[in-house]
Amino acid sequence: MMKKFNLLFFTLMLFVLALSGCSTKEQTKKPEEQKLTASEKKVELTVSAAASLQEALTDIKADFEKEHPNVTLNFNFGASGALQQQISQGAPVDLFFSAAEDKFQKLVQEGLIEKKSGINLVGNDLVLVVPKDSKKGMKTFEDLTKADKVSIGTPESVPAGQYGKETLEKLNVWKSVEGNVVYGKDVRQVLTYVETDNVDAGIVYKTDALTSQKVKIVATAMENTHDPIIYPVGVIKNSTHPKEAQLFYDYLQNDQSMKTLEKYGFKDLK
Numbered sequence: 001m002m003k004k005f006n007l008l009f010f011t012l013m014l015f016v017l018a019l020s021g022c023s024t025k026e027q028t029k030k031p032e033e034q035k036l037t038a039s040e041k042k043v044e045l046t047v048s049a050a051a052s053l054q055e056a057l058t059d060i061k062a063d064f065e066k067e068h069p070n071v072t073l074n075f076n077f078g079a080s081g082a083l084q085q086q087i088s089q090g091a092p093v094d095l096f097f098s099a100a101e102d103k104f105q106k107l108v109q110e111g112l113i114e115k116k117s118g119i120n121l122v123g124n125d126l127v128l129v130v131p132k133d134s135k136k137g138m139k140t141f142e143d144l145t146k147a148d149k150v151s152i153g154t155p156e157s158v159p160a161g162q163y164g165k166e167t168l169e170k171l172n173v174w175k176s177v178e179g180n181v182v183y184g185k186d187v188r189q190v191l192t193y194v195e196t197d198n199v200d201a202g203i204v205y206k207t208d209a210l211t212s213q214k215v216k217i218v219a220t221a222m223e224n225t226h227d228p229i230i231y232p233v234g235v236i237k238n239s240t241h242p243k244e245a246q247l248f249y250d251y252l253q254n255d256q257s258m259k260t261l262e263k264y265g266f267k268d269l270k
Contacts, residue, residue: 041070043244046092048076048083050099050159050231051186052124052205056264057097060257064248071244079186080104081157087112087236094245097233097252099124099187099205100159104232111237118234121252122266125206126163126221126229131197132214138201140219141167144177147200151182151193159229160187164203166226191215205229207265230269 049057054077061073076083076093084103087093088110096113098104101120107113128141136146144150153161161183168174184190187204194202195214202215209217233252239245251257258268 042072043070043241044072044074045094045241045244045248046074046076047095047097047248048078048087048091048093049097050080050083051077051188052099052160052208053077053097053231054188055211056207056261056266059260060252063256063260064251067251068244068247071247073248077186079153079158081159082185085157092240093236094239094241095233095235095249097121097231098159099229099231100162101228101230101232103159104234107234107236113234114237117237117246117249118232119253120230120232120269122231122258122261123269124229124231124266126160126167126203126226127206127209127217128201128203128219128221129191129194129209129212129215130201130218131194132216134200134216136200138218141171141221142173144168144173144201147177148180149182149199150177150180151184151190151199151202153187153190154183154185158184158186160190160203160205160208163221163226163229167203167221170225205265210265231266 057075065071065073080098080100080103083096084098084106087096087107096104096107104118108115108118130136130138138144138146152164155161155165165174168177182193182199184193187208190202191204191208191212193199195212209215233249235242235245235249253270262268
């Protein structure tokens with residue numbers, strides 16, 4: 001009888017010690033680990049964004065993911081028109097950050113973004129850039145008549161190209177240079193053409209020009225020569241992670257994110 005009692009007591013003590021060990025292990029978890037355990041499972045968001053936002057959003061991503069370790073941001077950078085078409089055709093995207101209002105409004109009209117889920121966040125300037133060591137003597141948009149090759153984004157899909165064409169038409173230069181234009185699939189390709197001396201000049205956003213040490217800005221387009229350069233951002237209505245998408249949408253509008261965008265040359269429109 002005593003042996004049975006001792007065996008039962010020993011078994012009970014082992015059970016108590018095991019429970020105590022589990023409790024201690026849970027208590028010794030780091031606060032961030034406890035928080036992640038308590039939060040929802042890991043989520044990946046897909047953000048389609050204009051190519052000109054690449055550096056700024058990469059910085060913002062690092063800050064956001066540090067504050068929200070359960071959310072991973074995956075960016076799809078490209079021409080706003082091409083991104084808009086992908087979303088219209090059903091591409092799985094959670095947020096759209098466009099470099100043009102018309103591309104963004106098309107998705108609103110199609111019912112893919114609700115008006116209340118979008119905001120005009122930042123603006124930009126349009127500039128003329130030439131290779132750093134250029135000897136062509138170009139100082140204005142009108143001087144593009146001196147260029148053998150000029151690059152702009154494809155106007156139908158690249159907002160910067162659309163604005164560039166508008167500017168040249170307004171200045172009565174377009175017809176003179178149209179035959180020498182080399183089109184880029186997005187604003188970054190235009191910048192690359194200038195950096196590598198494949199063209200004599202290119203029209204890009206100020207924010208893009210500021211990222212390169214191989215080009216120089218020789219002129220800035222007057223605002224009355226093209227439509228306003230506005231970057232709207234919004235949550236896609238059929239996002240599979242609406243809660244997290246809204247979280248990042250709100251985060252983009254906070255002071256820290258706006259300072260990052262301004263650091264890269266964007267203008268606050270809020």
